[in-house]
Amino acid sequence: MSPKPxxxxxxFYPDALAERAHIFDSWRRVVRRYAFQEYDGPPLExxxxxTQKSGDEIVGQLYNFTDKGDRAVALRPEMTPTxxxxxxAKAQALRKPVRWFSIPxxxxxxxxxxxxxxxxxxxxxxxxxxxxxxxxxxxLSVAIDIMRELGLTSQDVRARVSDRRLLNGLLAHHAIPEAxxxxxxxVLDKLERQPxxxxxxxxxxxxxxxxxxxxxxxFGALDLAALQARxxxxxxxxxxxxxxAAYVAHLEALGVGAWVKVDLTIVRGLAxxxxxxFELFDNVGEFRAICGGxxxxxxxxxxxxxxxxxxGFGMGDVVLGELLRARGLxxxxxxxxxxxxxxxxxxxxxxxxxxxxxxxxxxxxxxVEYALRPQKLDKQLEAGRKAGAGxxxxxxxxxxxxxxxxxxxxxxxxxxxxxxxxxxxxxxxxESDR
Ligand code: HAM
Numbered sequence: 001m002s003p004k005p006x007x008x009x010x011x012f013y014p015d016a017l018a019e020r021a022h023i024f025d026s027w028r029r030v031v032r033r034y035a036f037q038e039y040d041g042p043p044l045e046x047x048x049x050x051t052q053k054s055g056d057e058i059v060g061q062l063y064n065f066t067d068k069g070d071r072a073v074a075l076r077p078e079m080t081p082t083x084x085x086x087x088x089a090k091a092q093a094l095r096k097p098v099r100w101f102s103i104p105x106x107x108x109x110x111x112x113x114x115x116x117x118x119x120x121x122x123x124x125x126x127x128x129x130x131x132x133x134x135x136x137x138x139x140l141s142v143a144i145d146i147m148r149e150l151g152l153t154s155q156d157v158r159a160r161v162s163d164r165r166l167l168n169g170l171l172a173h174h175a176i177p178e179a180x181x182x183x184x185x186x187v188l189d190k191l192e193r194q195p196x197x198x199x200x201x202x203x204x205x206x207x208x209x210x211x212x213x214x215x216x217x218x219f220g221a222l223d224l225a226a227l228q229a230r231x232x233x234x235x236x237x238x239x240x241x242x243x244x245a246a247y248v249a250h251l252e253a254l255g256v257g258a259w260v261k262v263d264l265t266i267v268r269g270l271a272x273x274x275x276x277x278f279e280l281f282d283n284v285g286e287f288r289a290i291c292g293g294x295x296x297x298x299x300x301x302x303x304x305x306x307x308x309x310x311x312g313f314g315m316g317d318v319v320l321g322e323l324l325r326a327r328g329l330x331x332x333x334x335x336x337x338x339x340x341x342x343x344x345x346x347x348x349x350x351x352x353x354x355x356x357x358x359x360x361x362x363x364x365x366x367x368v369e370y371a372l373r374p375q376k377l378d379k380q381l382e383a384g385r386k387a388g389a390g391x392x393x394x395x396x397x398x399x400x401x402x403x404x405x406x407x408x409x410x411x412x413x414x415x416x417x418x419x420x421x422x423x424x425x426x427x428x429x430x431e432s433d434r
Contacts, residue, residue, distance in 0.1 A: 123146075161278040164267070172236035293312050
């Protein structure tokens with residue numbers, strides 16, 4: 001047996017788990033402020049849930065097999081199809097807009113590399129039942145607020161926003177036939193990462209003439225003002241430009257304008273997006289996408305037969321963790337022990353008094369540890385120091401007037417004649433340290 005986990009899978013030793021918990025806690029705090037409710041679904045789903053709509057990239061990365069009942073199944077590679085299925089199944093009964101979040105573990109058989117593993121946890125925040133761009137703005141504001149909560153600033157992270165309907169409008173405006181749109185999308189997606197000639201060749205192969213190729217290659221440089229000036233009155237793109245401008249204005253009013261950059265090269269790989277899409281990246285360009293999402297107005301119809309607009313995003317724990325560590329924003333794990341109880345030497349009825357003390361302190365909510373076999377007092381205290389204990393209680397039943405002594409760094413020792421008085425003092429100390 002290899003002592004290692006499978007490639008792309010992680011063991012979470014306590015320090016790593018504390019980092020994960022820090023990310024999860026921040027996620028939950030922020031999304032709850034925006035009134036989203038937590039849900040979950042099954043980690044194993046019918047294979048066809050993904051083959052229908054997720055797009056070739058994810059389908060090529062599925063962990064799928066035939067179960068003992070001859071069903072074709074897959075470990076979930078993303079949460080959106082499960083979410084869409086669950087909402088569609090109860091669409092009538094749910095209060096709209098539906099505002100739900102989840103933190104599933106997801107599985108994709110990817111080539112493992114920095115920021116890409118074969119399992120990751122992904123915060124999913126989704127909203128159903130609203131077509132207005134105010135919903136799109138609200139959603140991006142959640143993602144950006146999470147960055148703030150974790151100590152990142154607009155100097156560290158940029159939200160790159162685009163709109164597939166707007167892009168379609170521009171392609172129509174330039175009389176690019178619909179059959180060529182997928183090829184144009186693929187080129188825009190890779191525009192930053194591949195040489196200009198390669199992009200131009202791909203556009204030529206899709207049938208675009210030289211002038212139209214130049215126009216498309218220039219899309220990446222268009223900001224909102226340029227879009228408004230060039231396409232504001234266009235019959236095919238004008239309405240989408242106005243909607244996009246309203247979206248950006250809402251983001252300003254929500255106080256996240258400084259984080260946002262219009263960038264039409266963000267198209268998102270997944271097949272189901274229909275409108276505004278976005279991705280969050282670190283500003284240095286050191287890491288892969290932190291988060292991605294957008295509007296997918298047709299997926300609930302395709303998976304559950306209900307016509308409801310929807311939008312959402314997924315934010316993984318892997319890239320975010322790398323970024324927080326690189327910027328020194330990952331807090332050190334805190335010791336788990338609050339109070340260490342030691343017993344004085346030569347106390348014949350000792351473990352009983354020590355155990356009763358531990359039980360009373362634990363009942364009051366304190367985190368308590370002690371040596372699990374008889375040891376010299378200095379060894380016990382040393383073990384407590386190593387465990388990071390903030391307070392020590394020395395139990396000495398032979399000392400009948402004051403069997404308990406409380407020792408805390410920076411304070412004088414205190415003695416107690418009764419267990420309740422010790423518990424009250426430890427509780428007060430915990431509260432003042434908080
Ligand atoms: P996605 O872009 O595939 O979107 O993933 C969202 C985020 O999850 C990525 O930006 C990245 O941080 C993280 N992620 C994805 N794959 C991996 C991996 N193999 N290893 C580590 N991190 C990864 C979706 O999954 C959409 N379903 C999101 C969504 C929700 N759209 C609407 N609602």
